[in-house]
Amino acid sequence: SVLGIPVYPWESPDAARLQEYIEKNVLIVKDQKKSLTTLSMEDKNPAYASHLLTSIHRAADNVIRERALNRSTQYINYISEKLREVSLAEHREALAETLGEQERVRMMSSSNLPYAAEPLGAPIVSLRPTSPKPGLILALGVIMGGALGVLTAAVLLIRKNMKG
Numbered sequence: 551s552v553l554g555i556p557v558y559p560w561e562s563p564d565a566a567r568l569q570e571y572i573e574k575n576v577l578i579v580k581d582q583k584k585s586l587t588t589l590s591m592e593d594k595n596p597a598y599a600s601h602l603l604t605s606i607h608r609a610a611d612n613v614i615r616e617r618a619l620n621r622s623t624q625y626i627n628y629i630s631e632k633l634r635e636v637s638l639a640e641h642r643e644a645l646a647e648t649l650g651e652q653e654r655v656r657m658m659s660s661s662n663l664p665y666a667a668e669p670l671g672a673p674i675v676s677l678r679p680t681s682p683k684p685g686l687i688l689a690l691g692v693i694m695g696g697a698l699g700v701l702t703a704a705v706l707l708i709r710k711n712m713k714g
Contacts, residue, residue: 572606587667592680600673607669614666619659625652 579588593599629649
């Protein structure tokens with residue numbers, strides 16, 4: 551706070567802070583040609599990053615599964631009610647076919663298998679550290695060293711001219 555940088559007191563994590571953390575740290579790359587989505591994350595603890603990405607996938611899959619299960623159950627209830635009311639054979643046949651489709655959706659969303667997206671494998675963790683980036687550090691070191699050398703030479707030249 552002495553430097554004018556705001557200091558916020560510690561707050562316990564909540565959903566909004568978790569969302570902000572995920573938005574800042576998880577990179578989502580969608581490949582439209584292959585219909586693939588890749589989640590990636592850099593963290594000093596690779597096991598944590600792997601666990602978090604797996605948890606995000608599982609949570610998103612469960613949300614979509616629950617929505618599909620609820621929707622199909624409501625459709626099944628509606629169609630079953632309509633079947634009791636309709637007497638025309640063609641309508642009954644169309645409703646029965648739709649009922650079968652919704653039962654299939656409900657069965658798929660009730661299983662323990664991945665529903666919306668299936669991971670192509672376990673999370674992959676880099677074998678080497680991903681941070682710091684040595685090339686960037688070296689380039690910055692050369693640039694900063696050169697700038698510091700020029701500045702030092704300029705100061706020494708000015709001092710020499712002031713004395714002489």
